[in-house]
Amino acid sequence: MPIVCGPHFQKHWYNWWRGTLYWVGNGAVYLPEGFQEEVILAGLCIGGPEYPLVLNLTVMNSLPATSRMQKISVLLFLAWVCFLFYAGIALFTSGFLLTRLELTNHSSCQEPPGPGSLPWGSQGKPGACWMASRFSRLVLVLIDALRFDFAQPQPSHGPGEPPVSLPFLGKLDSLQRILEIQPHHARLYHSKADPPTTTMQRLKALTTGSLPTFIDASSNFASYAIVEDNLIKQLASAGRRVVFMGDDTWKDLFPGAFSQAFFFPSFNVRDLHTVDNGILEHLYPTMDSGEWDMLIAHFLGVDHCGHKYGPHHPEMAKKLSQMDQVIQGLVERLENDTLLVVIGDHGMTMTGDHGGDSELEISAALFLYSPKALFPGAPPEEPEIVPQISLVPTLALLLGLPIPFGNIGEVMAELFSEVEDSQSHSSALAQASALHLNAQQVSRFLHTYSAAAQDLQVKELHRLQTLFSKASADYQRLLQRPQGPEAALQTVITELQQFLRGVRAMCIQSWARFSLGRMAGGAALMAAACFLCLLVSQWATSPGFCFRPLLTLMACGLAGTIVCAGLLTTTGLKLDPVVLGAMAAAGSLLPFLWKAWAGWGSKRPLVALLPIPGPVLLFLLIRFAAFFSDSFVVAEARATPFLLGSLILLLIAQLHWEGKLLPPKLLTIPRLCFSASTGPPRHNGTHALGLGVGLLLCIRLAGLFHRCPEETPACHSSPWLSPLASMVGGRAKNLWYGACVGSLVALLAAVRLWLRRYSNLKSPEPSVLFVRWGLPLMALGTAAYWALASGADEAPPRLRALVAGASVVLPRAVAGLAASGLMLLLWRPVTVLVKATTGAPRTRTVLTPFSGPPTSRADLDYVVPQIYRHMQEEFRGRLERTKSQGPLTVAACHLGSVYSAAMVTALTLLAFPLLLLHAERISLVFLLLFLQSFLLLHLLAAGIPITTPGPFTVPWQAVSAWALMATQTFYSMGHQPVFPAIHWHAAFVGFPEGHGSSTWLPALLVGANTFASHLLFAVGCPLLLLWPFLCESQGPRKRWQPLGRNEAEARVRPEEEEEPLMEMRLRDAPHHFNAALLQLGLKYLFVLGIQILACALAASILRRHLMVWKVFAPKFIFEAMGFIVSSVGLFLGIALVMRVDGAVSSWFRQLVLAQQR
Amino acid sequence: MKDTDIKRLLYTHLLCIFSIILSIFIPSFFLENFSILETHLTWLCICSVFVTAVNLVLYLVVKPNASSKRSSLSYKVTRFLKCCIYFLMSCFFFHVIFVLYGAPLIELVLETFLFAVILSTFTTVPCLCLLGPNIKAWLRVFSRNGVTSIWENSLQITTISSFIGTWLGAFPIPLDWERPWQVWPISCTLGATFGYVAGLVISPLWIYWNRKQLTYKNN
Structure with a gap:
């Protein structure tokens, strides 16, 4: 007779005692030690004929189909939401981050840009390259943010008129005087800079002649050094001496290019004088010494004055007057063969900012002066407008250098006319030849670029090429008939100029213009996706x-x-x-x-519509707002732990406020002497407080591993972020190595301890075996690799080859082990020990002394053995009948933590290869990561009520804290959201010789290193849902004495003390389980989504900000990458839970089928 | 609850605010170069002493609690000593919390500790005055439906607003305005002070507006 019973037992279809499930025959009967009441009930079941002998078999068979559909729809929906975010990010990025490919080709003297004779190269003049040099020396004075109107000559006013009122007007008197006295020697231009108008991008443009965008895709991300061909490089390769003084940005851009350099810190925007005074100290002595061919002085005072006070401040007048004196002093010292260039790299807005593309920002002054006559005519009334990068080919040809390879500027033809020669024809010919050289070079660049990248419009490219070939042919024809008509010459010049301007326009179109429409569209799409997440996560509850x-x-x-x-x-x-x-x-x-x-x-x-509770909403809003302040983005490494700590303390305070921490008695009746035995229902106060303090401690300790952003010079990066190999002291190194290995062992031991506590390590399943034997092996491999990597230099020469081989093999072996472990886990995720104990029911000692209500004792003493005997006979009869077919009783251990056991195993397996990619001492951070997420999960579980049948929810504070912790760990692993801070060495773990030509593998390794915390936390996200169920097992274990309780309560006891179903509650309600997973995923995506939305909005609203390319844009890129990694991780994590669920279902099915046989 | 009670509450709170204002102005008569920002630590000590003194005096004068049953001298002395120990413990507790929140561990220890002292003055001292060295009573007051009188209600409000003020005071620290008050821990102490003053102002008003809804269990 299948012992299947009434409602009570149907509820306990799979019930367990200390995680052990007993199956008897076709039905489940619960026969634990010391649970006589249950036996009685079972007896009643048997006795009562009114209960039908229904099995849940039908239910179990029909469940998986709908459940599978639900799972697929959850995954599909999540994937679709991710797609929405990706589309938004891609659209925004395409409008905001202008990209360009950097070519590393160089122009050289020996190699003319195109066919045809060089105009003066054949004359064999010394220093002549593509063209004969007209100046042997150059003084370049770069006044940062010198807007055109700062230098504009003011119309002389009569004695009665008031003087100019604005502080920045008419302060550069010397320019005006020179222009009036020596009109053939000097010229002022209104130069137009290309956006982005930030100093670094402008410096790049002013030396390479191209249009730098934010991301110049190049082979080297690790430094800001310019890889493209540029003027400084050409000068250096021609053996000229370049002396630099001023802004230290040049140090990063041109490392080692200067024969002499005086760098001054540029970061402090409030400091108006350090750089300028430093330059003035060295400028004139250097100039008088004559030890230079090109002298660059980069003054920052005007720019900093603009940032600090704005242009409309008396301080600006002082600063400009100082610059005026500088120019005057330089002009007095100039020699005949020297050209003086005074240039502003960009302008500034009315408030003194720059970075964008408004008229005031892109207008800059350009002033040329030479002691010998340079211009044939007098200057025009209104200064000519020239693109800023025109200076590059002009200077190159004037100095007798090849034009930099990537230049797309157009030479200022005026400067190439023959002043001494009165004949206008030869002047025009000289201009045409300069233009032709320039056009040849640009055409060569276009050809090379369009072969390497596809971002230029093909149609326009064709049109320009035909234009160029026509102009070139015309020019060649002209050269053969030197005394041709004047008009033909002018046509050629116009054609060449048309070509050059067309090229520039096309390049600007694709490289240098924000697309506001795309940016707005992308942001709107992201916002809508966030809204959708909010909406559907609310529906799902x-x-x-x-x-x-x-x-x-x-x-x-x-x-x-x-x-x-x-x-x-x-x-x-x-x-x-x-x-x-x-x-x-x-x-x-x-x-x-x-x-x-x-x-x-x-x-x-x-x-x-706003289901987020108030305090959490406040936290999310603060986090949202913090992305709009560059200070907070820079200080995020410290702000995130602060927010996280606040959230944790708030959680504890809230628990206390709602009276969940203390026994209710204490709260309602004041000053009552209470005994310690009156424990709370689930968690006591000290427990939660201990968890909170432990968490804060972990966060603080993890904060010790921080890397400073370069914007805060006073901050010192943690010395623990460097690899052990860089340490010198042998003893300290050994101690650190011991600590790292210790943390590895501790991590391993903690995971094993956890698994032993909640799950089963004795199961013969392959994945469990892997945890038992594979994980220590991985730890061993990691430790050995660290030993080799940190002491490779000290190895004796005989062993060098062995060490090199091992440092290739070991990381790969660990990664391979981890991958195989994950595969095993996916294949057999159910880590349940199935005990086939045939004789179990017979050996049970059911008749233990009964401690129930004494009134019924006598009855029970009589009844229970009767029922038991009856049942025993029933069983025995069945056993006899089915003995040959296999075991009847099955004990399944630790089914209650089957999901989280798989999750924890997967996370550990994932953590090891990631650990290997980091420096050794980061392993301590990994240990802290596991520890603090464990503590956080426990703390959160204390506040989450378990709603047994109904919809399961993951509260917002849990999801927010989880996301905050991911960010916090990102920083404590030694990362910063800027490109130079990326740990490039990760690409060489396991590949010490480099990767050859492949790029995806190093990118994958570096990406895994950078976003390790995002990945781990996203994959572990389902634990937020599972953990409260897991913690359920702890509650009833703390028995309390029913002092002073009446008998009615005692009778209810078996109901109260029913065994924890733990995660099987989730399985009981597959529909709600799937809905909860969907809801969890959407909530996490929402929290991440508003971060990326905030970054995008900040980058687009503050696109004129000084820090946009230094802080906001890199932050956006890192946040976007982090979002993609996190969403993929989240998807994988949820898919893993579903895989486990499916495996558990099939396991049950098999079990039932086996029993049926 | 009578209106006279609320009036008394208001007057005591005004006296507390007055003591803080006094702590700003009086020392400048005796000390040269005294200013809140430059000689911040001195001000912290003085403010802490003033507020503690006023709180004690007010407690002795107003006696918001029913007088305790025992009034022997030894009981009073042990009670006072206990209060002192509690105060010190709360100072150390806050210090530890600040360090956990990211305050420097080794540098600026004195600053951090004085900050803990001033926060204890704003929060622990009123608790000690009103509730005595009785942690359970404290825990009761700071939970939902735990207050039993308007004094406890106002204590709840001022303490929580002091904490919120301190918390908000940490926000300007990373900003690059380079003001003298952005230095640790000045912005936080100022935030705590503002929060305390705000709590002192708000709580009588709030109790006055909600006097119809407020009912206290008296036992």
Whole structure:
């Protein structure tokens, strides 16, 4: 007789005692030690004929199908939401981050830019290259942010008129005087800088002649050094001496290029005088010494004055007057063969900022002066407007250098006319030859660039090439008939200029213009996706939630968009894939928004839309707002632990406030003497407080491993971030090595301890075996690799080859082990020990002394053995009948933690290869990471009520704290969101010789190093849902004495003390389980999504900010990459939980089938 | 609850605010170069002493609690000593919390500790005056539905607003304005002071507005 019973036992279809499940026959009967009540109930079951002998078999068989559908729809929906975010990010990026490929080709003297004779190269003059040099020396005075109107000559006013009122007007008197006295020697131009108008980008443009964008894709991300061909490099290779003084940005851009250099710190914007006074100290002595061919002086005072006070401040007048004196002093010292260039790299807005593309920002002054006559005519009334980069080819040819390879500027033809020669024809010919050389060089660059990259428009390129070949042919024809008509010469000049301007326009179109529409569209898409996450995560908590409408809405939107896209492509419109993706995303979003709009109506208040509780909302808002301040982005490494600590203390305070920490008695009746035995229902105060303090301690300790952003010079990076190999002292090194290995062992021991506590390490499943034997092996490999890596230099020469070989093999072996472990885990994720104990029911000693209510004792003493005997006979009968077919009783250990055991195992397996990519001492941070996430999970579990049948929710504070912790760990692993701070050495772990030509593998390694914490926390995200169920097992273990309780309560005891189902509660309600997973994923995506949204908004709103390319744009890129890694990790984590769920289902099915046989 | 009670509460709070204002102005008569920002530590000590003194005097004069049953001298002395120990412990506790929150561990120890002292003055001293050295009573007051009188209610409000002020005071530290008050721990102590004063002002008003809703269990 299958012992299947009434409602009570159906509820306990799989019930366990200390995590042990007993199966008997076809039904489940619960026969633990010392649980007589249950036996009685079982007896009642047997006795009562009214209970039908129904098995849950049908239910169990039908469940997986719908459950699988639900799982697939959850994953699909999450993937779709991720796609929405990706589309938004891609659209925003395409509008904001202008990219360009950097070519490393160099022009050289010996190699003319194109066919045809060089105009003066054949004359064999010394120092002549593509053209004969006209100046042997150059003084370049770069006054940062010298706007054009700062230098503009003021119309002389009469004696009665008031003097100029604005402090920045007319302060550069010497320029005006020179222009009036020596009109043939000097010229003022209104130069137009290209955005981004930030100093570093401008310096790049002023030396390479190209249009630097924010990301100049180059082979070397680790430093700011310019790899493209540039004027400084050409000078150095021609053997000229370049002396620099001023802004230390040049040090990063041109490392080692100067024969003599005086760098001064440029970062402190409030310091107006350090750089300028430093330059003035060295400028004239250097100039008089004559030990230079090019002298560069980069003054920062005007720019800093603008940032500090704005242009409309008396301080600006003082600063400009000082600059005026500098120019005057230089002009007096100039010799005949020297050219003086005074240039502003960009302008400034009315408030003194720069970085964007407004008229005031891009207008800059350019002043040329030579002691010998340079210009044939008098200066025009209104200064000519020239693009800033025109200076590069002009200076190159004037100094007798090759034009830098990547230059797209156009020579200022005026400077190449023959002043002494009165004949206008030869003047024009000289101009034409300079222009032709320039055009040849630009054409060569275009050819090379379009072969390497595809971002230039093909049609326009063709048009320009034909234009160039025509102009070139005309020019060659002209050269053969030297005395041709004047008009033909002018045509050639115009044609060449047209070509050069066309090229520049095309390059600006693709390299140097923000696309505001795309930026706004991308931000809107991200905002809508965040809103969707909020909305659907709220739907998912409602009891009547259904998966199907989600999928249908999504499918409708996608289908509609695909049809639209198909129609568009048939019409022949060629669309950017980014725009297409964004359109698909927006189109598929529409039905949701429409449904939300329809569901809104008037009845639902706005408050219901904002399900985030107030304090957490405040935290999220603070985090959101912090992305808009460059100080807070720079200080995020310290601000995040602060916020996290506050959130933790708030959680504890909230628990206390709601009376969950202390026994209710204490709170309601004041000053009552209470005994320690009246324990709280689930957690006591000291427990939660201990968890909180432990967490704060962990966070603080992790904060010791910080790397300073370069913007804060007073801060010192932690010395523990460097690899051990860089340490000198042998003893300290050994101690550190011991500590690292110790942390590795501690991590391993903690994980094993946890698994032993909650799960089973004795199961013969392959994944458990792997945990038992594979993990120590991985730890051993890691320790050995560290030993080799840190002491490789000290190895005796005989062993060098062995050491080199081992340092290749060991990391790969560890990674391979981890991968195989993950594979095993995916293959057999159920780590449940199935004990096949045939004789178990017989050996049970059911008749232990009964401690129930004494009144019924006599009855029970009589009844229980009767029932038991009856049951025993029943069992024995069945056993006899089915003995040959296999075991009847099955004990499944630790089914209650089957999900989280798999998660923890997966996280550990994932952590080891990531650990290997970091410096040795970061292993301590990894240990802290596991520890603090464990503590946080426990703390959060204390505040989460378990709603047994109903919808499971993961509270917002849990998700926010988790995301904050991911960011905090990112910083404590020694990262900073700037490119020079990336740990490039990670690419060489396991590949000490480099990677050859492949780029994806080093990128993967460096990415895994940088976003290790994002990945680990995202994969571990489902633990937030699982942990409260796991902690359930701790509650009843703390027995309390029912002092002073009446008998009614005692009778209820078995109900109260029913065994924890733990994670099987989730399995009991697969629909709610899947909904909770969906909700968890959406909440996490929301918290991450508002971060990336804030970054995007900050970068677009503050695109004129001084720090946009230094702080906001890198932050956006890192945040976007982190989001992508996190979303993929989250997807994998949820998929892993579902895989475990599926495996558990099939395990149950097999079990039931085996029993049926 | 009568309006006279609220009036008394208001007057005591005004006296507390007055003591803080006095601590700003009186020392400049005796000390040269005294200013809050430059001689911040001196001000911290003086302010702490003033506020503690005023709190003690007010406690002795107003006697918001029902007088304790025992009034022997030895009981009073042990009670006072206990209060002192509690105060010191709270100072150390706050110090540890600040360090855990990211304050420097070794540098600026004196500054951090004095900050802990001033925060203890704003929070622990009123608790000690009103509730005595009785942690359980403290825990009761700072939980939902735990207050039993308007004095406890105002204590709750001022203490929480002091903490919030301190917390908000940490926010300007990373900003690059380079003001003298952005230096650790000046912004936090100022935040704590402002929070305390705000709590002192708000709590009588809040109790006055909500006097109809407030009902206290008296036992």
